[in-house]
Amino acid sequence: MDRVTDVAAAMESTVESLLGVLESARLAQSPAVPPAQLRVLTIISRGPHTNMSRLAEALDVVPSSASRLCDRLEATGLLRRVPD
Template sequence: MTVTAFRHRPEPDEVARVTATAAELLEVLWGRASTAPASASQLRVLFVLEHQEGINLRTLADSLASTPPSTSRLCDRLQAAGFVERVVSPTDRRELRLRLSGRGRAFLADLRERREAELRAVLAGMPAGKRVALLEGLDAFCDAATARAHDGVPDSGSRTA
């Protein structure tokens, strides 16, 4: 898809459509970079555990908007692959905590490197000025998305277009 010209201030609907297309293309590129022995759902588990080390199954299920039994099955498969470890909570011996194993961390690092290589190949074909604009836009997008992901209310007036 090629966008030949933007209005001075593109409407949110237009930006959302182009962003969704970019996200779909990222999925295609990342699919090429992936020799992943993990499904998309399992990758989500790994990403959550990377940022919330030592959470319990219920908290993980809530983070994934899933059920504990379904999440437990995902973790079973990830544990069998050597990516996740279950450890007894130091405060409650009945509770298990989940964390990435060394193999899980290495897997994510390798996956990110392969994904970034695909992105570098695409970015190398863009003019430098457009890369700068993309970086600035993505930085603002990440700030707004992070606020929304953490139940914050983005301040629509804090950034100018």
């Protein structure tokens, strides 16, 4: 019976370690892009010279909201804004 208990304890420890590794890998995905920001990146990838007005129109938001989304993306290094 001790052998079965030892095997079960070893398996439990292994599973816990594997779950820890998987969770670390999930958290390490950098950056985690929220859906609204992902939409911005998708729109811009289709038209790299999209200005803020066109982006806001495509997102169906006001330009200031589109600008804030772009600010967040720029802060993470996923987007670079340039003057029109």
